[in-house]
Amino acid sequence: MIDRTLVLLKPDAVQRALVGEIIQRFERTGFKVVGMKLCYASKETAGKHYADDESWLKSVGEKTKKSYEAKGIAVKEDAMSIGKRIRQQLMDFISMSPIVALVLEGHDVIGKVRVIVGDTAPNKAAPGTIRGDFAFDSYGLADTSGRPIQNLIHASDSQESAKREIGVWFKPDEIHPYQRVDEALLYRKT
Ligand SMILES: Nc1ncnc2c1ncn2[C@@H]1O[C@H](COP(=O)(O)OP(=O)(O)O)[C@@H](O)[C@H]1O
Ligand SMILES: [Mg+2]
Incomplete structure (x- = not known):
């Protein structure tokens, strides 16, 4: 299925001058850039992107707890309050410096982009992934x-979140559908 996904090159990617390197990885895989801009996230946009959504807050908290438990460290704080704390940190972080927002299009783009991005x-991210090749941060060091x-990167995790997140960052007329020459081979009708 041909989908679209939202990718943000977060302030650390821009500050470390990794923008070209990262976009190249998506392009060379074959995904089509249909939206792209350098922008400053207002607090309002940051708050919309990292929405005050119960299931997302819980999942961020639970992932954090699991990563500590894997190291034999018990975390008393509940998942929800961890999620709320991280959301606040993310909203501050993402609006501290310009970011690059991208809409990528292609077959199964949402899942494949997350594979390219890594853990x-x-x-813990595998070598060959963007996070594995260009960063070494951890839950422990961040906390x-x-x-x-x-x-370095945000990438939508489902069709539902991709649709919502694209709407947070892009107006409809900032997305540019076009035909690429390789599509006749890729998406040929049998
Ligand atoms: N325990 C934590 N401490 C600090 N930052 C965190 C923590 N958990 C998550 N984050 C940050 O929140 C972002 C969103 O979390 P999540 O959606 O679970 O990950 P992903 O970006 O891989 O989809 C992560 O990319 C990371 O920057
Ligand atoms: Mg996520």
């Missing part, structure tokens, strides 16, 4: 430093 914790994990 949330760069210290003791009171900041979000610096993992």
